[in-house]
Amino acid sequence: MVSGLINANPVVYEKKERRARNTPCDSDEYAVESIDQLEIFDHIRDIKDPEHPYSLEELKVITEDAVEVDDEHSYVRVTFTPTVEHCSMATVIGLCLRVKLMRSLPSRYKVDIRVAPGSHATEAAVNKQLNDKERVAAALENPNLVDMVDECLAPSYS
Amino acid sequence: MAELSKLAQYIESFVDVSHTPSQQATSLEAIISLVKNNVVTIKTLVTEMGMYLTITDHIIRGRGILLLGEVLACLASKPLDDATIHSLMTFFIERLADWKALRGALIGCLALMRRKMEVGTVSQTDAKSFAQSYFQNLQVQSLGQHDRKLSFELLVCLLEHYPDAVVSLGDDLVYGICEAIDGEKDPHCLMLTFHIVELVAKLFPDPTGTLASSSSDLFEFLGCYFPIHFTHGKEEDVDVTRNDLSQALMMAFSSNPLFEPFAIPLLLEKLSSSLPLAKIDSLKYLSDCTVKYGADRMEKHSEAVWSSVKEIIFTSIEQPSLSFNLESLDSPSFQGNEMIIEALRLLQKMVVKSNGSFLRLIINDEDIKEIFNILNIYTCYNDLPLQSRQRLNAVGHILYKSANASVASCNHVFESFFLRLLDFVGISVDQSDNCKISPSRNFNFGALYLCIELLAACRDLYASCDEQTCSVKEKSYNMLQTFSRSLVQLLNSTFPGIPKKNLHDAEFYCAVKGLRNLATFPVGSSPVSSVVFEEILLGLMSFITMNLKCGSLWNHALKALQHIGSFVDRYHGSVEWQSYMHVVVEKIAPMFSLHDEALPLTLKLKMASDIGRSGRSYMLKIVQGIEEATSFHLTEVYSNGNSKSVEILLSLLDCYSTKILPWFDEAGDFEEVILRITFNIWDQIEKCLVFSTSMDKALLDATMMALKLSVRSCSKESQNIIIQKAFNVLLTSSFSPSKVALSTTIPVQMEGLQLLQQKDSPLSRDEWILSLFASVIIALRPQIHVPDVRSVMRLLMLSITRGCIPAAQALGSMINKLSLKFDKVEVSNYVSLEEAIDIIFNTKFRCFHNGSTRDGSEMLLTDLCSSIEKGSLLPVHVVVGLSWIGKGLLLFGHEKVRDVTMVFLQCLVSKSRTDASPLQKVILEKDCETNLDFAVMNCAADAFHILMSDSEACLNRKFHAILRPLYKQRFFSTMMPIFQSLVSKSDESLSRYMLYEAFAHVISDTPLTAILSDAKKVSLNLIPMLLDGLLALSVNIINKDVVYSLLLVLSGILMDKNGQEVVTENAHKIVDCLAGLTAFPHMMLVRETAIQCLVAVSELPHARIYPMRMQVLHAISKALDDPKRAVRQEAVRCRQAWASIASRSLNF
Structure with missing residues (x-):
């Protein structure tokens, strides 16, 4: 393994203001509020970076626009941008995103996690690894990895 | 001699380091009390200690000197002669050189120097020799923190109390101090050192004297601390903040003008720093220095400062x-x-x-x-x-x-x-x-x-x-005087609505502000003449009355007017005040009577209440206008049935109740006006003998509310007058109590009580009067006697059988207020509480049937609930009436309330023909007869809600009700066992359902602490019953609010520490119930709260909840797909909480 940090000095961006939803309080009891982009983004914005005490939002690894969702067809795709091209943490970040969404979304959803095109040296390999059910399941059998993922997810539950 | 040997013992035990600190402290106290009570003199003490003070072992010597110092510190108020002080002081001054045993000497010196004039102080020569010894022997910066602090305190004391002694030391003093304080870092000590510098600098004010040469050295010490950088956390040094330090340093900076050549350049330099805190500090220091250094010294810096x-x-x-x-x-x-x-x-x-x-x-x-x-x-x-x-x-x-x-x-x-x-x-x-x-x-x-x-x-x-x-x-005054008029003209011309000019809102805001500024010059020294002042008011008024479409601008102009009003109100009687009255108030007041459609009523009312609230005299005028309009429109409605007037009246009365009356209460002393308005309402109805058309229910409610609120804020005397007036009007109606009073039984006409009668049917004049009369009774103070009480009570009871809720509320209020006992029972028709209860519960009713003259059976009020008249709404009315009477009794804790609740419970469990049919079917049943039984039961269940909840309409503190503390708790604990036994006995689904509903009403209005203290006692029953109730009630959409309030009770028990035990026992049942409620389709709040409760459950002991894990996760995975976002969010949190108790095998 590489000793030391992959990206020792990342650029930290400001957090975006939490957008308050303007739902009228006397709205229809039976109206359906479908799962939308912002809701998915709210699920994943606070995930901690595996090697820095910053959230993925602060590092601009994910943005609201990088979330595509289709509630009708139960499909969601998250495209994330690793901070550096050779980032070996990309798979861990991807795994965190996948686990978090699996735990937060209804089971009918199909989740697709991708590295932003051109942002990573081994883009295809990472994408394949992240969307392979067997490999994800295998990764989650690894106690070290699960600990790491849980640690990263912890702030997103508060 | 016994004392001496004791003293020796004490001394030894203090000096001996092998004793514990507490032992040492007690012996110190003992010695102090000996000296204080003159059992031992200081001299004897010193002689007795002798050896300890001079021994070569520095630890024991240190303890010895410390003992002497501590004793002296505690004798600050004991008079000592000069010789003693001198010899002690000489001793301590000598000991300052003894660095191994310094603490005692410092404490001793400090104690002596701090002594007050009356009890003997250190002489000037001693003080001077102390100072010399101090600067010669003490290496302050090499001492520990506490000793440093003592040393600095000594210096402060020296400079504050013996300035004459030390001033002759001159340069030595300044250098000595510089040496002592140089490099200090502890915040407590720094506070002292800053103060020392301030004192020294003030000691030598002469610009050519001692400080002239050494000011740079002294400032060098100060300068390095600016700006204060203080990063101590909260856990340490709680008592010194950055602000304190900064303030102390500022005082030191500005203490002597001689610092100017050093301080000002430093401050100016720091002004350009990028730290905002440094900038703010520099600005503060500069302000302070400007004031203290004087104009001459600051002159040369003005450009840089600017x-x-x-x-x-x-x-x-x-x-x-x-x-x-x-x-x-x-x-x-x-x-x-x-x-x-x-x-x-x-x-x-x-x-x-x-x-x-x-x-x-x-x-x-x-x-x-x-x-x-x-x-x-x-x-x-x-x-x-x-x-x-x-x-x-x-x-x-x-x-x-x-x-x-x-x-x-x-x-x-x-x-x-x-x-x-x-x-x-x-x-x-x-x-x-x-x-x-x-x-x-x-x-x-x-x-x-x-x-x-x-x-x-x-x-x-x-x-x-x-x-x-x-x-x-003054020139400015003259200029303003010359130009104010044209300025006002110019500003007035900017208002929107004036053609040709296309201006932004900003210009308008600016103009209004300008007008307001001109109008609020202090009266008497105002350059604005009264003519111009009037022009300002005219301008604003014309804008307000003409331009209604510009919402925020309109508000803005109104606010300015209000502002001017409250300002001018301070100069009551001045020309300006008169013109405000004339131009603004007298324009607004008659607006309501005029039939101009230009200004919508809501805006008029807003204007009136806003302007009125800015001054007492304005309000009086405006209320008069509103009052005239009200009486005009009331007559319109009564005699002509003008539907437009109804709308106007609704807004007028609403404004009166919600805006003007609260202001009256706040400002006080408006009783005359309130009384006049109340009379006015009664006069109108009295004048009009026949209603042209039937009345609107909403209007009645508004009138009643206005009447209630007015009456409640009146004094006893006025209330007496009002109730008399109301009674007189009541006599003119066909309900006249005298007619009822004649017979011993009250006849109940069964006709007109048929089911077909709508609840919001039009009202006749009699009903109108009765309702108004009832609302007066509701708001009366307890001391007020109602004329002809017995007949009035009978009348009210009769009205209850006709479904008049205000009558029931009035009767409840009457009973409630009778509970207050008075000694003076001279009033002729005084009715005691017992008699009143007797009237209510023992008066017989006689039912008459449609058309027939045949006498029905005689019945009591409580019996009417279960009367079996077909298709009659009578039992429903009686149950509602009884519940208000019961509430009146309950509030002050009367026994009789038990009987009333028993009546309700009987209604709930009574065998009726619907028992056979299943629950759902009954509720949806359209059949009148079964539905009517259901209605009675429903009312009986709702009666518990009326009993327990806080009502806005009557029987609250606002309307002078008498409330016994903890009445809810008491009722709750009496009712719980009854409900429990009834539920277990009842085997029909409907009555059990209804019992649960009543139970839910009672428990959800009881304070949580009462439930929790009760929950321990009846733990085995309360929670299961609560859960069963939730399950039973959640079947039906009608009860979703009841379900929610019941669930809140459960969540309260779950969140509370005291509830944990009870909850753990029933964990399984609770989870079952909550898991079911996460899918409650009719109310989002119920689902959300249920999930939050599940999160709380996850914190129970692991062994207890582990078996439920799969069940919860299953329920939650469905909630993740809830239509509402808030529920989904809670579900994610809950899922995490439950998944993480399940070790690593997360279920995906």
């Missing part, structure tokens, strides 16, 4: 705010921008202190001149670039502060700028001193804005000066 201040204000100010609130009357406010506030304060201090030189700098400044050039280029707010807007705001504030500084500066600023600004906006003076507005000029926002800032500065200055200082001859 350029820095300008820089700060220009860079950090925002664009002008377009609204003003009430607080901004006095000075412009910044939302928490401390830096600008401090910069402006410094600017003002400089202007005040500098004899005009600083002001000249401002006036001749290039940047400010440039702004004036910009003003000519961009005349409109919208055209101004953002940066220029900020600049404009900055210049406005600078001009405000400089003009506001003093009368002279005000004149100066006015001379330099005012005429030019007026010229920009198009006002000029011709040769004969007549000013005119040149019409061709475009409106100039910037110039107007600055003009208005100047006006505000001038006004605030006048308000703060007394009459003498701002004499009439």
